Amino acid sequence: xxxxxxxxxxxxxxxxxxxxxxxxxxxxxxxxxxxxxxxxxxxxxxxxxxxxxxxxxxxxxxxxxxxxxxxxxxxxxxxxxxxxxxxxxxxxxxxxxxxxxxxxxxxxxxxxxxxxxxxxxxxxxxxxxxxxxxxxxxxxxxxxxxxxxxxxxxxxxxxxxxxxxxxxxxxxxxxxxxxxxxxxxxxxxxxxxxxxxxxxxxxxxxxxxxxxxxxxxxxxxxxxxxxxxxxxxxx
Numbered sequence: 001x002x003x004x005x006x007x008x009x010x011x012x013x014x015x016x017x018x019x020x021x022x023x024x025x026x027x028x029x030x031x032x033x034x035x036x037x038x039x040x041x042x043x044x045x046x047x048x049x050x051x052x053x054x055x056x057x058x059x060x061x062x063x064x065x066x067x068x069x070x071x072x073x074x075x076x077x078x079x080x081x082x083x084x085x086x087x088x089x090x091x092x093x094x095x096x097x098x099x100x101x102x103x104x105x106x107x108x109x110x111x112x113x114x115x116x117x118x119x120x121x122x123x124x125x126x127x128x129x130x131x132x133x134x135x136x137x138x139x140x141x142x143x144x145x146x147x148x149x150x151x152x153x154x155x156x157x158x159x160x161x162x163x164x165x166x167x168x169x170x171x172x173x174x175x176x177x178x179x180x181x182x183x184x185x186x187x188x189x190x191x192x193x194x195x196x197x198x199x200x201x202x203x204x205x206x207x208x209x210x211x212x213x214x215x216x217x218x219x220x221x222x223x224x225x226x227x228x229x230x231x232x233x234x235x
Contacts, residue, residue, distance in 0.1 A: 001120065006045050010013075010144075011042070013138075014136050016174070017203035017204050017205075018048060018049070018052060018203075018204070018205050019046050019048040019052070019202065019203045019204075019205050020046070020047045020048075020203060021043060021044050021045070021046050021047075021200050021202055021203040022045045022046055022047075022171055022191060023034075023042075023043075023044045023196050023197060023199050023200060024043040024045060024147070026040075026041060026042055026043070026192070027040055027041045027099070028158065032170075032180055032182070032183065032184055032188070034170070034176035034177055034179075034180055035172070035176065036166075037135070037136065037163070037164040037165060037166055038162075038165050038167060038190065039133070039162065039163045039164070039165070040161070040163075040165075040191060041159065041160070041161045041162075042159075042160045042192065042196060042199060043158065043159045043160075043194040043199075044157075044199035044200075044202070045062075045155060045156075045157055045158075046155070046156045046157075046158055046202050046203070047153045047154070047155050047156075048153060048154055048205065049153060049154070050146070050147055050149075050150045050151070050152060050153065050154050051150070052154075052205065053144070053154035053156070054144060054235045056205065056207075057116075057144060057146070059109070059111055059116070059156075059215040059225065060215050061207060062109060062111065062116040062117075062118060062142070062215060063109070063210045063212070063215040064207035064208060064209060064210055065116075065119045065140065065142070065207055066107060066140060066210070067153070067207070067208050067209070067210045067211075067212070068139070068198075068201075068202075068206070068207045068208055069140065069160075069198060070083040070092075071208050072194075072197070072198045072201055073092070073117070073194065074152065074196075076194055076197060079093060079197070079225070080095055081093070081101070083095055084097060085211065085212070086124075087106070088106050089103055089104060089105060089106060089123065090104045090105075090106065090107070090120060091103045091104070091125075092104075096132060097124065100124075100125050100126060100127065101125050101126050102125035102126075102127055103122070103123045103124050103125045104120035104121060104122055104123060104138065105121045105123060106120075107119065107120050108120075108121070108208070109215060114143055114144050114145075114146075115141070115142070115143055115144075116141070116142045117139065117140070117141045118139070118140050119135060119137055119138070119139045120138045120139070121136070121137045122134075122136040122137055122138065122165065126168065127167060127169065127187070128165075128166060128168055129167060129168045129172070130166070130168075131164040131166055132165065132166020132167075132168075135164050135165075135166060136163065136164040136165040136166065137162070137163060137164065138160075138161070138162050139159075139161045139163070140158070140160050140161075140163075141158070141159045141160075141161070142156055142158050142159075143157045143216065144156050144157075144158070146185065158199060158202065160195050160198075160199070162191070167183050167187060168188055169182060169186065170182075170183045170185040190195070211217065
């Protein structure tokens with residue numbers, strides 16, 4: 001299913017996309033061991049016309065970027081995986097609420113000159129080991145490089161990161177030696193494929209509106225705002 005998605009997008013070529021995306025090599029995060037937290041990072045460079053950049057470099061679009069991540073996850077799974085919104089949490093479920101894969105706290109937003117960041121802190125879920133509950137996070141960070149010459153393209157660096165995560169699939173004790181291989185061959189690969197697909201999808205700059213709209217009232221560019229740290233419920 002994911003392979004079909006990548007082939008379809010490669011065939012289309014995104015020739016008419018308003019932005020250009022270059023997925024960067026994944027940074028080295030160290031080997032996955034039989035114990036302790038794991039980390040996964042994926043990055044991309046997004047280039048777009050300066051006028052489009054000025055329209056989108058606003059807190060509202062940071063929230064819409066967060067929304068697009070969840071929407072992409074639902075689309076690529078053909079609706080099998082979706083996000084349940086609650087005032088203080090976001091829960092990624094498989095088919096129904098009876099199968100909560102990951103439960104996050106409400107997102108935290110940070111903005112400042114050249115920076116936008118949204119963080120979801122992990123609470124629990126079927127994919128989280130018991131000793132990892134209340135630890136770990138998923139974070140999307142965007143950093144801008146706006147050109148002085150308006151005729152030149154702007155460049156945004158997008159980074160997705162899962163850190164301090166304790167996977168249930170790895171198991172513990174003697175099984176963890178086998179569990180590391182199972183986790184690496186399944187959940188890690190799927191997460192990497194999906195995240196790379198999400199980053200490539202940003203070439204369309206099709207960021208759906210948030211149903212929450214916590215940051216919609218902030219119309220200024222993020223570079224013009226004082227540093228904002230907002231824990232209100234968004235996406």
